[in-house]
Amino acid sequence: MELQRLAFSFFNADVASRYWPQIVEGFWLTTQLGAAVIVAGIVLGLALALLRAFHFKPANFLIVFFADALRALPPLVVIILLFFALPFVGISMSALMATWLSLSLVLAAFAEEIFWAGILAVPKGQTEAARSTGMTRAQTLMNVVLPQALRLTIPPLTNRMISITKGTALGSVIAVHEIIYHASSGASEAGNPTPLTLGALAYLVLFVPVVIFGRWVETRFAWKR
Amino acid sequence: MEQIVQLFFNMAILERVGPFLLRGLGMTLLLSLVIVPMGVISGAIVAMLYSLRRRWLNWLLIAYVDFFRAFPPLVLLLFIYGGLPFLGVDLPLFGTVALAFLLNTSSYYGEIFRAGIESIPRGQTEAARSTGLSGWQTMLYVTLPQATRNVLPDLISNTLEVIKLTTLASVVGFSELLNNARNAQALTYNATPIVVAALAYLALLWPLVRLVSRLEHKSIAVR
Numbered sequence: 001m002e003l004q005r006l007a008f009s010f011f012n013a014d015v016a017s018r019y020w021p022q023i024v025e026g027f028w029l030t031t032q033l034g035a036a037v038i039v040a041g042i043v044l045g046l047a048l049a050l051l052r053a054f055h056f057k058p059a060n061f062l063i064v065f066f067a068d069a070l071r072a073l074p075p076l077v078v079i080i081l082l083f084f085a086l087p088f089v090g091i092s093m094s095a096l097m098a099t100w101l102s103l104s105l106v107l108a109a110f111a112e113e114i115f116w117a118g119i120l121a122v123p124k125g126q127t128e129a130a131r132s133t134g135m136t137r138a139q140t141l142m143n144v145v146l147p148q149a150l151r152l153t154i155p156p157l158t159n160r161m162i163s164i165t166k167g168t169a170l171g172s173v174i175a176v177h178e179i180i181y182h183a184s185s186g187a188s189e190a191g192n193p194t195p196l197t198l199g200a201l202a203y204l205v206l207f208v209p210v211v212i213f214g215r216w217v218e219t220r221f222a223w224k225r
Numbered sequence: 226m227e228q229i230v231q232l233f234f235n236m237a238i239l240e241r242v243g244p245f246l247l248r249g250l251g252m253t254l255l256l257s258l259v260i261v262p263m264g265v266i267s268g269a270i271v272a273m274l275y276s277l278r279r280r281w282l283n284w285l286l287i288a289y290v291d292f293f294r295a296f297p298p299l300v301l302l303l304f305i306y307g308g309l310p311f312l313g314v315d316l317p318l319f320g321t322v323a324l325a326f327l328l329n330t331s332s333y334y335g336e337i338f339r340a341g342i343e344s345i346p347r348g349q350t351e352a353a354r355s356t357g358l359s360g361w362q363t364m365l366y367v368t369l370p371q372a373t374r375n376v377l378p379d380l381i382s383n384t385l386e387v388i389k390l391t392t393l394a395s396v397v398g399f400s401e402l403l404n405n406a407r408n409a410q411a412l413t414y415n416a417t418p419i420v421v422a423a424l425a426y427l428a429l430l431w432p433l434v435r436l437v438s439r440l441e442h443k444s445i446a447v448r
Contacts, residue, residue, distance in 0.1 A: 088415075
């Protein structure tokens with residue numbers, strides 16, 4: 001009896017059949033949003049780290065300020081600032097845009113720090129040797145330092161990408177129609193938590209392979225001590 | 226300029242909502258003070274159990290850790306918040322929030338401690354055991370302290386994430402800093418409460434960010 005009630009609440013086939021198309025819709029939006037965040041965040045983070053490698057003081061000050069502030073601020077606070085505070089000065093954007101921009105900036109901040117740590121970890125002798133062969137600073141950076149640095153950054157970067165793409169769920173707070181938005185509005189509409197179960201399953205389908213991939217990356221690219 | 230100050234740094238409004246925001250900050254700190262120690266302890270327990278190398282147990286622990294790392298914390302929170310009443314469990318809001326965050330953070334702390342314990346050479350354990358320490362004594366007095374030191378940057382970095390995580394509690398109406406700031410903003414129709422809350426988070430967490438950066442660069446330099 002108890003088990004039957006549990007099944008009726010959490011695995012209600014009737015409710016599930018009504019709500020799963022919405023969950024699937026949310027699933028695709030979450031996937032696309034996550035991919036867009038990764039691309040923008042990594043590109044911006046790498047660009048900032050490369051810029052920082054030129055040791056131009058005012059630029060570096062700004063980069064460090066940006067990276068520190070966006071690593072200190074909770075992502076949900078960034079989203080709410082962009083979505084609710086900026087319209088007061090006439091800058092308004094859609095909820096989807098605000099979520100994408102916020103998470104991309106947060107990922108860029110973390111990525112910049114990780115790339116920068118990787119660049120610093122390449123021994124100075126590498127740069128000196130490359131420069132002495134007549135390469136310019138930009139050539140040295142792109143052809144000698146960066147390829148070695150990238151390898152070191154892969155495990156921490158993968159972990160960071162996973163944790164920040166999970167942040168797409170935060171978009172539901174400002175009504176981005178991703179998985180959990182459909183799941184929780186469906187649950188309150190149906191008066192039954194089955195849509196939440198579906199939503200949870202959708203996230204597992206999406207992220208369990210990613211987490212396992214992350215584990216593989218961590219051992220594959222581990223530091224050789 | 227005048228208008229921006231009026232909208233984002235309005236002193237009159239800050240004076241009115243200040244005490245309300247402070248109460249929210251207090252709840253944020255209280256929530257963090259409950260979750261961080263419990264998360265660290267349960268993470269350490271997960272890692273110590275893992276180091277026993279029982280096959281089925283390790284399989285279970287990895288499943289537990291990966292399961293909660295794959296779940297976005299907000300989803301976990303909404304699931305527990307929306308699901309528990311249907312199980313007939315009536316937890317106070319603080320308990321619901323703490324439970325959801327604890328499940329999430331203990332798996333992250335567990336992974337960190339596991340890496341730490343694995344970084345300690347076997348010789349340490351063998352030497353400790355040969356002096357007559359029991360298995361658990363070896364773990365608690367020899368392995369775990371060294372493991373903790375080795376992964377300190379990761380532990381602090383995760384603690385930073387946990388404190389940032391507490392903002393999610395605002396989604397279920399838990400009256401922490403972000404929740405109170407959003408309510409105050411809705412009441413006053415002014416961005417000042419949110420801007421002030423953001424500044425409070427910066428002031429609170431910036432030192433931790435700096436500390437993490439310094440420790441991480443140091444540990445890379447050692448390599």
